[in-house]
Amino acid sequence: MSRQNLLSQLQQRPCRMPNACFQRNTISRRLTLVRADSKAVDAVVIVGDIGGTNARLSAWRTDLGSTAATQIFAKVYPTSEYSTFDTVVDAFLSEPTVRQSQPQAAALAIAGAVNDNRCNMTNVNWIVDGDGLQAKHGFRVALLNDFEAVGYGIPALEPEDLVTLNKASVVPKAPKVVMGPGTGLGAAQLMWDSGIRAYKVWPGEGSHATFAPRGWKQKALSRYVTDMCGHCEIEQVACGSGLELIYEFLQTDEAANRPDLLAHSKLKKKKAAEISAAALAGSDPIAVEAVDMMYAIVGAEAGAMALRCLAQGGVYIAGGITPKLLPRVQAGALLEGFLMRKGRAPFHKILSETPLFVITNEQVGQIGAREFAKRLLATE
Template identity: 65%
Template structure:
């Protein structure tokens, strides 16, 4: 397949805007108050001190293994004692947590931690916001420059139109952004749509669906659209009869998602190439479905740690083909043709979003 087109006009104008913003930030950033930002997962808690702002600036960060700390509060207390942080007292905080947030509080799924915003706010004497991890990514999107994203379906974004962000990692996260006239800005609505049932396209995805159901009694989207999902797809492709695929005599072995990805990129394992392309097609299809649910003419953004590493295969078109739904109803295929699709390459978009949210909390204090 041909390489995907790039909207050069958008990129060049975006670079000019980015340069202007950088000059303004250089003038003003040192005068901004400091906020505390966190990215809290089941394995690691990453905390950082940032200068406030829509894109902000990181001052200092540190990663804490969750297994070495009984509570999240203990991690916060330890971080605030760091010399680089102690001299910059945070004025607000926002923590992005991999889990469902309710009433500014999250009881984490895979560890016993409770990340409690009201309790931390009282203890620290500042406003504290608890966000779902993809909610934080959503708040980071408006601050991104063209250098932070790669256009996959390079059509113009409609001003103030809904946006969607989703992406594979340990799981499959997703959120929607809706313009709020009262705030004059986007508001992010997190969700758990990745746990809906997988909707396969074509006979091979239908066979994958049956393979997963036989093992787990149910197949949800996340099970085939995250890191472990890529491993599951690769295992499924090896389940064919050797009579049909003689090459499987040499290929029946387990691989990690990272190994599958690298083998696909260097084309040393054709089954890995097929697995990655199927994986990208499934993610693209879900991105298209989310785009139709809210008519996301403001753009669909693929985030997470996996997609940027697979850009070489994405350029071959599997993600875009899944997104465009060519074999669906013509009217809705036409809508998707006019819906922008991007891959986010800035790995700190979640931290940028948490910083932006903490900045909003600062404005509420004023």
């Protein structure tokens, strides 16, 4: 029996019990949310970006058959003004514009570890419970690690959202890798799932593995961080605070090597934004070297991730820092780190044939959460 005939019979059959009415409404809603006869169906979904300082929520009218979407409403909620995340959701759902367009699913990207659709946030005293929100409000809710959401956004990006660093053919359905420096160093892998005919994202914590330095200066950096912290992991030298640490380290060079920069000067500490601005302007040679060193490290780790899963679908560098530093990134340090020219020839060849991109669309995480919310509807 076709879905259309089933729905017609259910609608015509008299309802004698409240539970039967509820069941029929559920079946009817499910049938209208999935694609039938290849015709796309509209749905309203909620997208969340939940951090320690702000919770950003937005409602979108989406097309289940494409990546098309229109934002209906968006609002930023300071975490300090709300005792729980549930009260933030209540406030958002009470907005007149949102009430007029009943949401049918929500995907919330959270800067924290998600276990069993639940997250105990570390930078704010909130527990975000996806199953609890789902039971309370009657629509599907999924929690995602923030970089997991970035991964789900990659297949929905447009060509103009990418800058190519290593031009090579993207192999359809091949593994993809996404990583990038921001507050930390996020990373995830995308693997094709033939059952759902789409990519599934597998987040990880590989950036906390021990840093593997290349060359004498990176080895000196590793010793500097190890002496300071007892251990040097990749993230410590490949994110915003890592850039600050590299800048500090570079000032410990022998003054005789850089008399114009280091002689008779005290150690200067700069914020990542100041270092980035100075590197782009070319006004501070140490800032330029610090940025290049960080991206050489990011590139090396991106190459290692690409080899681990043979990411012929492409390696994508995301994060809030990289788009802002694109002119410096395009100078070549990231690509050189990625290509591993001094490594074994067969593996350098694999990397030279692996596409490498920078994602310039800083909304990729929001796009990914929106796409994942649509998947919730398709699997009801």
